[in-house]
Amino acid sequence: GESVGLHLPTLSVQEGDNSIINCAYSNSASDYFIWYKQESGKGPQFIIDIRSNMDKRQGQRVTVLLNKTVKHLSLQIAATQPGDSAVYFCAESISNFGNEKLTFGTGTRLTIIP
Amino acid sequence: GAGVSQTPSNKVTEKGKYVELRCDPISGHTALYWYRQSLGQGPEFLIYFQGTGAADDSGLPNDRFFAVRPEGSVSTLKIQRTERGDSAVYLCASSSYAGDNEQFFGPGTRLTVL
Secondary structure, three states: OOOOOOOOOEEEEEOOOOEEEEEEOOOOOOOEEEEEEEOOOOOOEEEEEEEOOOOEEEOOOEEEEEEOOOOEEEEEEOOOOHHHOEEEEEEEEOOOOOOOOOEEOOOEEEEEEO | OOOOEEEOOEEEEOOOOOEEEEEEOOOOOOEEEEEEEOOOOOOEEEEEEEOOEEEEOOOOOOOOEEEEOOOOOOEEEEEOOOOHHHOEEEEEEEEOOOOOOOOEEOOOEEEEEO
16 A cells, blocks of 8 residues: 655565556546656656556556556566666646646655665 | 756755745746655645746645746746745656646755755
């Protein structure tokens, strides 16, 4: 589950293994979802996105799965590397050809163990 | 090419003072967003500009917060009578046009109110 405040959910994965980060989103009207990676002292960096008319999308070493029935999003990272260590946020928005403001989840801290 | 830049990177001020935080979006991006990120949390939406106008300021916490974008490029977030609770990282993001969900984030300004 997710926690709030200073206690981010954490996940530790051995280098080379696959990781799965989960996210529950809040608004059933959201139709666009994004995963961001944030390293210490930096702004969020786009990883991969998915629209609500899809349930899976693949990128380089990453896959996003969307389950609209239970409002769940997951990010799979294959063959993890030390550089994958960061905090990962899911974000949701509603496309209205105007204001696509993002609502972010709490985040998960991923640590890759060499 | 150049990404979103924000200045200053760090700002320390005393309670009650006025501060201005600057955002330079990616050249040509018409949409600009401000978010605030408290420690251990995901970013929270503050305000959205499309061109020069603030199209959605529903995330501003109170009337001490104000933002402008007079020429449709650089934006300034202004905070009056700062309070200790305003301490956070203020993030700016831009996207290329209304309806383009992908937002590119700057590195943020870390504001500390003593």
